Amino acid sequence: MKIFDFLTSVRLTMVLLLGLALAAVFGTLNVPAPGRYEVYFQSPWFRLAVALLAVNMAACTLKTIGRNRRDRDTWFTRLVAGAATLKSDLDPGADRDALEQRLQGAGYGIQRRGDLLVAEQGRLGRWGSTVVHVSVLVIMAGALASGLGFVGTLNIYVDHESDTYFDWQEQADLPLGFTFRLDAFSAEYHPIDIEITAYEPATRRELRTWVTREGDSIEFPEAGVGARVRGFDPHLRILTLDLFAGGRALGEYRASAGAKTFWEGVDVGVIFMPTGFRDPILRETRSTVSILEEGRVVAAGEISINRPLVHEGVAIYQTAFDRDPYGFWYAGFQFSRDPGKPLVWTGSITLMLGLLLTFLLPYRVVGLVEVDGAPRLVALRGFHGEGGAISFERLRDAIL
Template sequence: MAKKKQNAEPMEEELIPKDEGGGIVNAIWRFFSSMKLGIFLLIIIAVVSIVGTLMEPDPNTGEYMYYRTVWFRFLLFMLTMNLFICSVARFKGLLKAMEPPKTDFNEGFVKKLKYAATAKIKSTVSGAENTLESALKGHGYRVNSKRVDEKVFIAADKGRFGVWGSFISHIAFIVIVIGAIIGNLYGFNGFINALEGETFNLGDVQGIKNVDPSDYFDVRVDDFRVEMRPNGMPKDYFSDLTVIDDGDEVLKKTIEVNDPLKYKGIVFYQSSYGQVTDISGTFKTKSGETQEISTYEGGVVALPGTGFSLKVAKFIPDYDPQYGTESKSPNPNNPAVVYAIFQGQQSVAMDVAKLNTPVEVAGGTLEFTKYAVREYTGLQVKKDPGVPVVWLGCGLLVFGVTLSFVIQQRKIWAVISDEAGKAIVDIGGMTLKNKLAFEREFNRIVGTVKENK
């Protein structure tokens, strides 16, 4: 019984590494190179990623800290190792696929292929060989042939570069992960709320790291504005920023959502906005001494000479006792302040005071006299040196996927022999993708050979 001797040039499915024996090293290698492990990790990461989107983001940075946990990074590490080892294990087979098609096979192998045909034509073996080679080359095949004992063995292939698609896609994912690691190790993701007219230093950004203090610069918020929809909902919001470096105004830009300011590798994104109310007034002590006080909504200020402190808990534009501490309307018809008195860390009193209405607190007289509403812009501030690497990985991923789908590897084998002065052509082929198109092409090639009857 003749053995089925496969060609040495593998199809894509034959590039999967085989079990090569025991030992702890080989066991670890087989574990990480397992396709089942890769599929399992992809499913797990997909599920936990969906769950992660349901979590609340960090209120300061807007980040989903869920994805920065050790166990999530461990899953990514395992998937990266799986892809890397799979890629290494397949590399030798990919190089072999680039070699000329092998002719060491027999008629039994050809006849057992899914796509197979036999043609008996009035021609010499050499004539049939020329006809078949011409047909194969006409369809873009690379042809290799040899003559053994009055028989001609022909092996042909095309689309061999398509097998590199999955390899490049695996490498692309690894490059993307490396880019993310670079950004995590050498970048930062911070946040700051900056008032209109305020100038802040890069060092004031919450969460800043991996930046030399000598490279800090200032940013001034020249203006902030909101564009509203007809229904009163915000449509877009803008911040006019000026970068001041070493005392010089070096850059001005109006930023909005998805249109950030970039300077020295630091990116300022428009993230949020809000309002803060400045509150001022007077406090008159028992001795009759009057002191000016100034703070803001949420701020704390000491009441001079008392040992007490004042916290402005909330500003109410239109106070009505029936509405409690909620404003009756957004209009400043009856401004009031919700305040609390603290002795150390202990709250000792809490009440509401209308503007220009004195109240007795902490042994003195408190009167809120003025307020001013200022808008602030919420800026997400990022440095990510890994972005170019991530973009490189994305480009490789697109290239690899395109290569896999556009170029399909196809292989055809044939044995031509002589029988009573006629040429017998046994021809067969195989492919792993787009089999319907290959079948039509295979039939056209066979038809070309049969036309020489």
């Protein structure tokens, strides 16, 4: 019994919380490796401290459950002892049955033992703190179960496949349990501001410069042509134009400046080159992927930002993308399995419900006892301070 009393003591709870808080501050300011917070917070001694807190909370929860189940005995005992500070003697001629009906009308549930009567309001709110404790324990269990999962990454080219991923904790390539294939990839940007310059082909003399954006059109009356900016690839720095003259489409024109300068397409006697652009703002990425088992495609889908593909409990997220110097796309993916995620979500939801029960359904208890031939209304729980005294007076007035 002494061990149980120690495990349920508030002093132990405060020591554990303060110790964990100080350890968390130290671990945040002194990271063992750049960005590797998990090396510290998943260490055996830190997990042991969290486990001790969980044992403390579990013991407190059991104690609270037992107290809640026995509390009606406590109210009748206190009612007989007359130890309450808030009490009011009612009219000796008051009808007990009428008083009981009015208490029920005020939202109180009635419990009788002989001539003693205990009335409770917000009984469900009594269990709010217990629900909060259990919810925190469920969240802790979910965090512990998460350690049974994994997180890893994979960089892969379009049309390539892999049955392994790189596990950062193990620092090694590990099997996925299936084959992952990247079928296609595309990156979409918000319209990019582009500077386009027209040159004379023979002398490379600059003729005119426009600052425009994708989807807009430019006019070059001196050459008798115009162009619509169909698109601009910020990775390869390739500009694509649709040329027209006199309202008639002439065809497509592509050009790039810099390390790989070229132009091709319709010859209108003028060279159009992209000479500057604003940094693009990414709008969306789309990766079309397939999951294979024993050479057969068992699942396929599209992965985009905040929309992973889930296969057999493994969530696959898009994390990176780029083009190599030869223009080939590759993309980065994160693979994660978190067995504790359902527990964490369940605990988070019930935690909110427990808090709502605690604050929205205050638990109040009053009793009726016969003293010197007159009924006496006694406040047993939930009537604290000046506000509680006012609520008690209102209840007394309501049942009279």
